[in-house]
Amino acid sequence: MLLSHKALIDLLQKAYSAEKAAAFAYQGHAGSVSNKEEKAAIRQIEVDEWNHRKEVLEIMSLYNVPVSKYYEFQFHVIGKVISFSCYVIGWFMPYYFAGRLESGNVCEYFRMMQYFHELGILDHNQSLYEMGMKEKEHEIYFLDKIKNKRLLPFFEKLFSWGSATSFNDVDLEKKYPVEVSAMYCRKQEEKG
DSSP, rough: OOOOOOHHHHHHHHHHHHHHHHHHHHHHHHHHHHOHHHHHHHHHHHHHHHHHHHHHHHHOOOOOOOOOOOHHHHHHHHHHHHHHHTSSTTTHHHHHHHHHHHHHHHHHHHHHHHHHHTOOOEEEEHHHHHHHHHHHHHHHHHHHHHHOTTTHHHHHHHHSOOSSOOOOOOOOGGOOOOOGGGGTTHHHHHHO
């Protein structure tokens, strides 16, 4: 089956390549921290990103959606640059920007679900839900690491993400069930 939804195809291609960038970034992030527990947690997040990439590719394959060479190159470079920068920008910024990135990634998966629903396809609800929730867990992990740091209010004001602001409306304490989870990120979509 071919998808007749340009925005969905683009989002799938972008998500597939962006997961590689995130995984590369977490390789540098994990390498740059000295705390063994933090290093292990960040490495697990890297593994999650590789798993998401694999799952997105499986969905793309079902609909003959090709991998974008442009996105692959772009996000490869971005991921490698971020990975390297983790060694030179200090402790706070890799945590801050990882959390900010993950916050936006949450809606990526719920938007995919919404687009599939527009085509009458419900087959991917569970996997897209799980990937979106995993991204939210990542966001919370990174935010918890920096929530009491003095730099957070300044960065939050400058970059619009932190303790009081998020790029998604997912609350892990009050999750919607899978069946109605396409309601997530509706307001974020209207803003974007």
